[in-house]
Amino acid sequence: MMEIFFETKDVFQLKDLEKIAPKEKGITSMSVKEVLQSLVDDGMVDTDRIGTSNYFWAFPSKALHMRKKKLEQLKHQLAEGTERKQSLQQSIEKVKVGRQNTEKRATMLKELEGLRQQRNQLKAELEKYKECDPEVIEEIRQTNKTAKDAANRWTDNVFAIKSWANKKFGFERNKIDKAFGIPEDFDYID
Numbered sequence: 555m556m557e558i559f560f561e562t563k564d565v566f567q568l569k570d571l572e573k574i575a576p577k578e579k580g581i582t583s584m585s586v587k588e589v590l591q592s593l594v595d596d597g598m599v600d601t602d603r604i605g606t607s608n609y610f611w612a613f614p615s616k617a618l619h620m621r622k623k624k625l626e627q628l629k630h631q632l633a634e635g636t637e638r639k640q641s642l643q644q645s646i647e648k649v650k651v652g653r654q655n656t657e658k659r660a661t662m663l664k665e666l667e668g669l670r671q672q673r674n675q676l677k678a679e680l681e682k683y684k685e686c687d688p689e690v691i692e693e694i695r696q697t698n699k700t701a702k703d704a705a706n707r708w709t710d711n712v713f714a715i716k717s718w719a720n721k722k723f724g725f726e727r728n729k730i731d732k733a734f735g736i737p738e739d740f741d742y743i744d
Contacts, residue, residue, distance in 0.1 A: 555581060555589050556598065559612035566610050706742050 558574060559566075566574070571590060575581040581589060590610060593599040597620075599612040653659070684690060716736075719725050731738065 555579065555586075555593060556612060556617075559599065559610075560614045560617070563613060564611070567607055568610070571610065702743050709740070709742050712736065712740070 555571075555575060558571070558579060568587060568590065572583045572586045575586045575589075576583045590599065593612070594601050594610070598617070599610055600616075601608055601610050603609075716727055716730050719730055720727060730736070731740070
């Protein structure tokens with residue numbers, strides 16, 4: 555299809571291409587419209603509507619210009635990639651300086667590993683004694699105080715309901731305790 559445009563260097567309507575393409579290039583007339591649309595979508599063929607007609611064209615100079623532009627773009631990407639590669643290689647060389655496998659370095663690496671293990675052991679030991687930490691103990695005390703206050707508040711509510719039921723319905727307190735499963739030694743927490 556592109557050969558038709560490049561050889562003739564002319565502008566066509568769809569109906570003209572549907573006649574020319576099967577004769578000259580062996581493209582079936584049913585697929586001409588689809589092929590032409592895909593070329594337009596890819597930007598290889600230009601189209602414009604003039605009046606009620608659609609015209610299609612593609613000139614070799616535009617294709618050459620697009621290829622040159624793409625080539626320049628790829629060359630630019632290649633140059634950037636090469637520059638980045640060189641930069642990374644220089645960084646690698648800089649990092650390698652001082653990392654030669656010497657006896658002193660091996661000794662220092664063993665010492666570092668030993669210190670890391672010691673640190674991990676100390677952390678584990680610290681975790682064992684964490685519950686004796688004054689901050690943790692104080693937090694537990696605060697939590698206990700809050701829980702005690704809440705328990706006493708609910709105990710107060712139970713006594714208030716028992717008193718209300720006794721006044722309103724005349725129930726005896728021991729019958730209310732028995733009906734609701736309240737133990738005899740139910741009282742405030744000290």
